[in-house]
Amino acid sequence: MNTLPTTEEQNQQHHQNDFNFDHFMLEDFSFEPVPQPKQPLQETKEPKNKQVLPSSLASLELLSHYGSRFKRVEKQNISHSVETCVSTPQKLSTEEIIRLAGARYIQHSTQWHDDVCMPMHPYGFGFxxxxEEENRDVELAQFLLAAAERVGCQQFERASVLLFHLQWNPSGGGGxxxxxxxxxxxxxxxxxIKRETGGGKVAVNKSENNNEERELIGNLISDTKKAVICHQKIPFNQVMQFAGVQxxxxxxxxxxxxxxINLDIGCGVECTTLMQALAERNERQVELLKITAIGLKGKTELEKTGKRLVNFAESLNLPFLYKVVYVTNIIEIKVEQFDIEDNEAVxxxxxxILRTMVSDSDSLEHLMRVIRKIxxxxxxxxxxxxxxxxxSFVNRFIEALFFYAAFFDCIETCMKEDYECRVTIEGILSEGIRSIVAMEDGERKVRNVKIDVWRRFFARYRMVETxxxxSSLYQANLVAKRFACGDFCTVGKNGKCLIVGWKGTPIHSISAWKFL
Known part of the structure; x- marks a missing residue:
């Protein structure tokens, strides 16, 4: 691992901290505004008589927001796109299927006004x-888009009729x-629909007591065998880990x-990478490496992680100290708990982890103030x-659909031979989908926002992106290419941060920050 030190210019620009935090949260931790349709869909009741719905380009605004993915929907362009994709041994990706379904739905949206079934073979162009499976997949995605539009219009009976066509679809593990x-x-x-209508009319094949996303992730981490397989097969974590450690x-x-200081240490894999890199230094050998983990719950797992790290440090002959700061809530964290010494580089x-605090402004603001003091x-x-x-529910639905389509495509590609691990990960992703689609407002504890929003937020604390x-970029690309599916894992730049994606779709961002 290349660990040659580098220098960089310090950005001395000071950021203003003169606006209300709550106002900031409302404005910046929300979707960028999109043009309002000329005929907004505001129907709240089922009409007595069936009416033709406005074009999906109005109600599914985000489909047009995707720009080049949907602008060229003429016959020759779609045909060329499909021919290009299928001329190679690779099948169409999951996102490409959704994209084709979106283009099809936009072109023929008026045919859905009576909730009739579309032709079995997409596009109707005769090629x-x-x-057969891809045709069926495109049709399924069209029904899903149509159902989402009607849910957005609060036309729940019509949405239920459309969703009925999807009930044959296999459960999360198959297909x-x-x-x-x-x-x-x-x-x-x-x-x-069940929540909106008061329940009873729609059967939901999901337990009301399902664990939340974070708890499911914790369960995966506690299963060391599955956690290791996931880490070895899916490239995202390792790509970000090596870039960050570098x-x-x-x-x-x-x-x-x-x-x-690790805010969510999990199995501590990134810590072992850091320990190995520090142990290999030829000059200025490390006198002491301290790792402090934040413990909100899972004391046993944190202790197991600590023991593994201690044993690994001993094998490297690296002076090491492990500590856990246990709190029941982020708001309880104090600078004094970290025992920081003057001669330490922190x-x-x-x-x-920060995404889990977006909906809890007090905790997020408190954490950032503590970090700034450190x-x-x-x-x-x-x-x-x-x-x-x-x-906007429909906008949120479309954004999530494309994101998770790419993620599911990654899981399918990387974990074909690991059925149990794949199902476990998809169960975690399913909980994220449920939070985004089924819930609103305070029910949604996890909020995903892009790097531009985080930049505006961090600017309040006079943080400078570096x-x-x-060498870091090289490490990220090198790690990605070591995976069997590495050609599909993309590493690009957005300003000063790195964007890790799947077949061109952004999945993760990794950014580095200093305090002025």
Whole structure:
């Protein structure tokens, strides 16, 4: 691992901190505004007589927001797109199927006004390019889009009729990735209908006592075998991990006492990578590496992680200290709990945890104030690069559909031989879908926002984004290519941060920050 120290110019621009936090949260932790349709769909009751709905380009605004993905829907362009995709051994990706379904739905939206079934073979152009399964998948996605539009219009009976056509679809474990995505979104729509109508009319194949997303992730981490398989097969975590660790190593290159604060340590895999990199330093050997984990729950698992890290440090002959700061709520965290010494170089690692606090402004603001008082040498932030926070239900649905379509495609590609692990991960993704589609307002505890929103938020604390070095970018790309499916994992840049995606669809962002 290349750990040569690098230098970079310090950005001395000071950011203003003169606006209300609650106002900021409402404006910035929400979807970017889209043009309002000329004929907004505001129907709240089922009409006595069936009426032709306005075009989906008006009601499904986000389909047009995707720009080039949907603008070229003429016969020759769609035909060329499909021919290009199927001329290679690779089948159409899950997102491409959804994209074709969206183009089809936009073109023929008026034919759905009576909730009639569309032709079995998409496009009606008379070419048999798609396989029978792909044709069926496109049709399923069209029914899903039509149902979502009607749910957005509060036309719940019509939506239920459309969702009835999806009930044959296999449960989360079987079928193509498109069928599984459609299944989970359809179940979430059914739950939303049940909530909106007061229950009883719509049967939901989902336990009311299902664990939340974070708890499911915790269960996966506690199953070491599954966690290791997922880490070894899915490239995202390792790509971000190596890029982030490289950035930390470069920032502490001249320090001998290093303190890593990990806000969500899990199995601590990124910690072992950091330990190995520090142990390999030829100059300025490390006198002490301290790792402090934040413990909200799961004391046993945190202790197991600590034991593994202690044993690994001993095998490297690396001076090491592990500590857990146990709190019941983020609001209880205090600077004094970290026992920071004057001669320590502190790094903060935030692995996909801040999104869980977006809906809890007090906790998020408190955490950032504590981190600012600590003034770490560097803060690494990993987050989902997605916007699932729109006040418009249909917009939120479409954003989530494309994001999760890409994620399910990744799981299918990377874990074909690991059925149990795939089902476990898709169960976690399903809970995220349920939160986005079936719930509203305070019920949604996890909010995903993109890097531009985080930049505006961090600016309040006079945080300056730093560029990842060429070495960090090299590490990220090198790790991605080591995976069997690595050619599909993309690593790009958005300003100074890195964007990790799947077949061009952004999935994660990783950014590095300093405090002025």
């Amino acid at each position: 048999g390019i798609l396989s 193509s990735p498109v069928q599984r995505v459609v299944f989970h979104f359809a179940q979430a729509l059914l739950e939303r 950035a930390i190593v470069e920032q502490v290159a001249f320090q001998t006492k290093i303190h890593l 790094a903060v690692y935030c692995p996909i 003034r770490p040498t560097i803060m690494i932030v990993l987050e989902l690069e997605a916007n699932h926070n729109s006040p 560029t990842f070095s060429e």
